[in-house]
Each structure stands twice: as structure tokens, then as C-alpha cells.
Amino acid sequence: MxxxxxxxxxxxxxxxQAYFxxxxxxxxxxxxxxxxxxSVITKVDNQTPAGFRQYLKRALQEGVSAAxxxxxxxxxxxxxxxxxxxWAVDQLLEMDLPEFRLAASQQGKTDLPVWRDLVRFAELQSDRIHCFAANGRHVFVTLRDGEALVWDGVCPHRQIHFKPEDVTGETLVCHGHGHVFDLxxxxxxxxxxxxxxxxxxxVCGEHLQITGG
Structure with a gap:
């Protein structure tokens, strides 16, 4: 907010309160x-950058695809x-979201993700947070009940790119505004x-893979 x-x-x-x-x-x-x-379309109609970015991220979190x-x-x-x-496309390209980079590189085949090796799955340890460079940013990986969870290394608050040194134990602290996330x-x-x-x-063969350019 x-x-x-x-x-x-x-x-x-x-x-x-009545409005909400x-x-x-x-x-x-x-x-x-x-x-x-x-909600995304209303923000495009009003051309409000902050609102558009907020609701676009929310739509992606709800499972709406780039296509x-x-x-x-x-x-x-x-x-x-x-x-x-x-204007809306300019905004989403500035956000540099992997979903839309994939849409551009696939020239309309946005429903067919490109998978890329991130790390050998056997190298992941359940008692630590792993950080890797991928898609022009860092991503953070943790194991939970044998499943790898891969978190995007961009703060949802103001699109600040996280750094490896932002990790303390199992938490991630944004160096821009101090927001704390449980990894x-x-x-x-x-x-x-x-x-x-x-x-x-x-997991494909020996490797953990993620999508993106």
C-alpha cells in the first residue's frame, strides 16, 4: 500500500474502509x-505505473500467464x-519479467517454456539457502520435504534486485527498504x-531446471 x-x-x-x-x-x-x-486492464486504462506493476505481479501470482x-x-x-x-507493454518490459522475455523470444509460443539447467539437484543441501545467477538476476533455492523451491531475486515492493549478501540464515532482507522475507x-x-x-x-535428469531466457 x-x-x-x-x-x-x-x-x-x-x-x-467502505471503499475497499x-x-x-x-x-x-x-x-x-x-x-x-x-484489475490490470483498469490500471492500463488509467495509465498508473505503480498500480499497473502491482496488479500485474498479483495476476502472475494468481497463475495468469504472460499470454x-x-x-x-x-x-x-x-x-x-x-x-x-x-504504454502497458513498455511498462512490463521495463520490469524485465522472465515470463514476458520468454514470450518475446518464442514469438507467440508463450505456452511452451524454455527450460534451463540451474544446478545439479544432488548439490542442494536442505540445511542452507542456495543462491545462483540466472536470467540476469539472482535466484534463491531452498529444499522443503525434498522439493526445491526457487524464489525470484527481485523485491516485490519496488523491483530492487537482491544480492547474495542480503541472505541471513533463512531470511532475505531487502537492502533497499529493509523488507524481510522468509526463504x-x-x-x-x-x-x-x-x-x-x-x-x-x-528436476530433469540430474539437474534442477527453471524457465526463462
Whole structure:
């Protein structure tokens, strides 16, 4: 939540609580993915960069694919127009999200991920956090019940790229704003409501693989 919304929540709590209740009730019959897509389109229509980035990340966390985001933008062409759609694409390219880099490199085959070796699975240890360079950033890997969890090394708050030295034990502390994340779960410790984005991964042969360019 922005500082402005924090201020309004404190200065006019009744009005703001009613507003957020209205938003929740207005979409209660829609599934989370549909609500997320509609929210992205409204931010494109208003051309609000911070809101667009926030709701785009939320849509991806809800399982909306890059292909579906692009389809929704084009489907809304009658109301958005080409200028706003191009603005939205500029925003998502600046965010440098792996899903959309893959969409560009595959030239429309966004549903067919490109898998790349990250590390030999046998080299992973359950009692430590592993950090690797991948897709132009760092990713963090932990084992939970024999399953590898791969977390994107970008802060969901303001897109700051994490560094290996940001890890302390099983927590990750953003060097930009001090936000703390539990690398066992990806959840924010004090900053509730924020979470690291889990990257799609698989074990193929001897290697742990992730998608991306």
C-alpha cells in the first residue's frame, strides 16, 4: 500500500474502509484470476505505473500467464486503443519479467517454456539457502520435504534486485527498504501481504531446471 493510501486510511478510515469493502464485494462472484486480469486492464486504462506493476505481479501470482495478459490487453483494444496498450507493454518490459522475455523470444509460443539447467539437484543441501545467477538476476533455492523451491531475486515492493549478501540464515532482507522475507515460505515477515515470486522449476535428469531466457 502506498504512503498516500496509508494516510487516507488513517485520516478517513470510515470512507476508505467502505471503499475497499465495495471493491471486494463488487468482484466476489469472479474467480481470482479473472479479477486480477480486470484489475490490470483498469490500471492500463488509467495509465498508473505503480498500480499497473502491482496488479500485474498479483495476476502472475494468481497463475495468469504472460499470454493471457497480452490477450486481455488486445481484447480491450476498443476501449484502450493502441497508445495505452503500447504504454502497458513498455511498462512490463521495463520490469524485465522472465515470463514476458520468454514470450518475446518464442514469438507467440508463450505456452511452451524454455527450460534451463540451474544446478545439479544432488548439490542442494536442505540445511542452507542456495543462491545462483540466472536470467540476469539472482535466484534463491531452498529444499522443503525434498522439493526445491526457487524464489525470484527481485523485491516485490519496488523491483530492487537482491544480492547474495542480503541472505541471513533463512531470511532475505531487502537492502533497499529493509523488507524481510522468509526463504522457507517466500512470505514477508513483517511486511504482511507481500511475498517473493516462486519461479517454475522441475528436476530433469540430474539437474534442477527453471524457465526463462
Amino acid at each position: 502506498s504512503e498516500a493510501l496509508d494516510y487516507l486510511m488513517q485520516a478517513r478510515p470510515e470512507a476508505m 469493502k465495495f471493491l471486494k464485494l463488487a468482484g466476489q462472484r469472479l474467480d481470482p484470476r479473472t479479477r486480477a486480469i480486470i 493471457e495478459i497480452l490477450d486481455a490487453l488486445l481484447l480491450a483494444f476498443p476501449t484502450l486503443g493502441l497508445t495505452k496498450i503500447v 522457507r515460505t517466500g512470505l514477508g515477515v513483517a511486511n504482511t501481504g507481500e511475498s517473493l515470486r516462486r519461479l517454475e522449476s522441475r
